[in-house]
């Protein structure tokens with residue numbers, strides 16, 4: 001809503017004063033004042049992240065612990081979404097090889113959004129599938145498909161075959 005309480009006035013030739021709507025993001029200060037004030041603010045990057053993604057720092061921390069636990073406990077992990085065709089291709093490839101793998105569908109669990117954010121921080125990858133073999137980050141479906149020739153050996157070494 002436009003805030004007309006704090007007003008800037010200008011005086012055009014007819015002598016009337018006009019209210020200039022205050023942009024709540026700008027405030028009634030000059031640019032140099034704003035820059036000065038921004039420099040005085042504490043580091044609020046975690047707040048910005050919270051409001052951008054809706055995931056609180058506490059939920060993010062819990063999600064990281066959960067994701068790392070899944071990676072530690074399983075030879076092959078696919079962080080997936082149930083409707084994702086790339087995830088399906090990954091599961092088909094691993095099933096055809098006869099591998100055991102653990103899948104979590106991030107669109108079907110309550111903390112899925114937090115886990116996706118956590119994985120992005122942990123691996124630099126936001127997309128699904130997000131694949132781990134032998135507790136190491138492999139990447140997405142295209143990365144897995146690119147390693148097809150040595151996949152069997154990787155799966156054996158991981159204990160998934």
Ligand SMILES: N[C@@H](CCC(=O)N[C@@H](CS)C(=O)NCC(=O)O)C(=O)O
Nearest residue numbers: 084085086126127128129140141142
């Ligand atoms: N090149 C990627 C493509 C993966 C991709 O685009 N996945 C989609 C879902 S089908 C995704 O993660 N979209 C963003 C999201 O769901 O947040 C791969 O091979 O894994």
